Amino acid sequence: MTPSLPIPADLAGWLAYIEALHPASIEMGLERVDLVRKHLNLDPAFPVIIVAGTNGKGSTCAMLERVYHAAGYRVGCYTSPHFVRYSERVRVGCQEIADADLIKAFDAVEAARRDTSLTYFEFGTLAAVWHFTQAAVDVAILEVGLGGRLDAVNVFTPACTIVTSIDLDHMDFLGNDRECIGREKAGVFRTGIAAICGDEHPPQSLKTYAKQIGADLRCIGQDFAPSHLEDGWEYRVGAASLSLPLPALAGDFQLNNAACVINALHAMQSTLPVNIAHIRQGLQEVTLNGRFxxxxxxxxxxxxxxxxxxxxxxxxxxxxxxxxxxxxxxxxxxxxxxxxxxxxxxxxxxxxxxxxxxxxxxxxxxxxxxxxxxxxxxxxxxxxxxxxxxxxxxxxxxxxxxxxxxxxxxxxxxxxxxxxxxxxxxxxx
Incomplete structure (x- = not known):
């Protein structure tokens, strides 16, 4: 049972309310959040792209969001954490959610959860996807909060998955080495869909799991690769290549993230067609708070x-x-x-x-x-x-x-x- 708390009237009250609902900030597992998802009848008709990884998740989500936006799609994007405003986490059409719409989403989740306890992140994840459904988005990009296998976003069925990088972080929850952590992040993979990995040396555990479930694993440096050019960069897959200006986000490592994005765009091409002009525009217009x-x-x-x-x-x-x-x-x-x-x-x-x-x-x-x-x-x-x-x-x-x-x-x-x-x-x- 969750504590009996008064229903708040404004956004500040709601944020305090959902933070107080659960005794822990993190509780690994999908049973509770999936139960409330079912109560909400949240089975998105739009394609979902799930992005996991130790570093690079936010950059990858932002690039995907901007390319699809440039192509004219109505894009929902859910990321975390936020810096100043909670609404930074939930965007439609590259615009933050309005406070009134966020309150409606929280209210819907609260009505559906009944006596099920949810963490702050779980509550917010369900609210974001509920809002994307109400907003009739064409595609939703969901950033994993922690790990992947037991993260709240993983209750939704993805049409494409990305694991950007794997390194030692959150070891209290994910394990003490890259093999353990890689397996947790690979938990977002699904049978028969693109499982894109942007880590240049992926743990064997990730590759083994992808093979076991029949995921369409695509690894950077093996199945696709970026490389520097004198006046930009090149994305290569097989015998094909694509020459592009450098992304707006600074750093050589962003080429790996951009390469994962392009591979995902290709994987989703039959569902969400984009062209080279959209890719160029999106990668050059992308912005991301707090990354250099x-x-x-x-x-x-x-x-x-x-x-x-x-x-x-x-x-x-x-x-x-x-x-x-x-x-x-x-x-x-x-x-x-x-x-x-x-x-x-x-x-x-x-x-x-x-x-x-x-x-x-x-x-x-x-x-x-x-x-x-x-x-x-x-x-x-x-x-x-x-x-x-x-x-x-x-x-x-x-x-x-x-x-x-x-x-x-x-x-x-x-x-x-x-x-x-x-x-x-x-x-x-």
């Missing part, structure tokens, strides 16, 4: 949610490829259950000064913990200072930075969200 997002100059301010070593490597490469005359100042905070040492060791050679604070979250690492990891990974004369909160750290970095310096805010969605709120730079379309 440059939002100020002199000094430059960059926001990046990199929160594990794999993502930190990509961030470090982006910084290295864009040298500056001045210093690189980090505004940094992480959750205590993440691999802080791994992230700091990757980033340390690229950071001249660290401005550190706790994110003020129950799972947040303390200032002292963060400073200790930095001290262990950097030179004795590396500058590292602690601050009361992320905003204080960011404001001091702005005071200390010269016009040729850059400030990189990273380490967690919470870290970036705090500074986004300060800057009010979040894109709503």
């Amino acid at each position: 997002q440059s939002c100020r100059t002199n000094p430059q301010v960059i926001l990046d949610v990199a929160h594990n070593p794999h993502a930190a490597v990509a961030l470090a490469e982006n910084l290295q490829q864009r040298p500056i005359a001045g210093r690189t100042i980090a505004v940094f905070s992480m959750l205590a259950d993440k691999d802080i040492a791994g992230v700091v060791s990757v980033m340390a050679p690229h950071i001249d000064a660290w401005y550190v604070a706790s994110v003020g979250h129950l799972r947040g690492a303390t200032q002292a913990q963060l400073l200790a990891f930095i001290a262990a990974a950097t030179k004795e004369n590396a500058q590292a200072c602690g601050y009361e909160n992320v905003i204080s750290a960011y404001r001091q970095a702005c005071i200390d930075a010269g016009e040729n310096d850059r400030i990189i805010v990273f380490g967690s969605f919470f870290t970036v969200a705090d500074v986004m709120g300060e800057l009010a730079v979040i894109h709503s379309d």
